[in-house]
Amino acid sequence: EPEVTQTPSHQVTQMGQEVILHCVPISNHLYFYWYRQILGQKVEFLVSFYNNEISEKSEIFDDQFSVERPDGSNFTLKIRSTKLEDSAMYFCASGTGTGSSPLHFGNGTRLTVT
C-alpha cells in the first residue's frame, strides 16, 4: 500500500538555525498538509496546500514557516529561524479530495531545537 514518507526521522538543530523537513506524499494525491504535535499534546494543523498554493493556514503558521512543492513529488516545510518552542513531531499528510476524505499521515520528523 502506498505511504507518505518523511525524512529525516529526527532532526536536531540549534536555536536560530533554519531547518527543512521533507515529505513525499502519495503520488496520486492532490491535497497536502503539515501538522505538528508537541510532546504529550494534541495534533495541531499548520497548513494545507493545493494546486501549488497554500489553501489554509493556522495561527501557528507565522512568517517563520513556509512550504514548497519544488517538483512533482516532494513537499517541504521550512522553518527559517527555529525557536525552542518549535521542538515537536512534525507530520506530513496527503489526501485525494477535500477535507471530507481521510488523510494519510507519514510517521513524522522529530525536531529538537537546543
Next chain:
Amino acid sequence: SQKIEQNSEALNIQEGKTATLTCNYTNYSPAYLQWYRQDPGRGPVFLLLIRENEKEKRKERLKVTFDTTLKQSLFHITASQPADSATYLCALDSYSGGGADGLTFGKGTHLIIQP
C-alpha cells in the same frame, strides 16, 4: 471558540469486552467526523469517517455513531484485543466550507486492553 473533548485521557478495558470512547464538541457544525489511531512515535492512521447525515458506521469490529443534536460521537471496539491498545483521536473539519480544510483533533484517549 471551537472545542473538542475526548472522554478521558486513559481507559483500561479487559480483553474481550467492548471499549467505548467519547468525543464531544462545542461551537462546531461539522459536516463529518473522523477517527484515527495513533501508536507511540507514529503518525495517525485513519479508521472511520462518518457524515452528519449518517447515524452509524461500521467496519469490522469498529462502530462509530454521530449525534449532531448532542454534538457527540461514540467509537466502539467490540471483542477488544491487546493489539487494540493505542491512542484514539477524534477529528473534525475546521470550517463548514469546502477546500483543503485542516482537521482539528481532540487530544485523544489512550486505550489499554488488558489480557
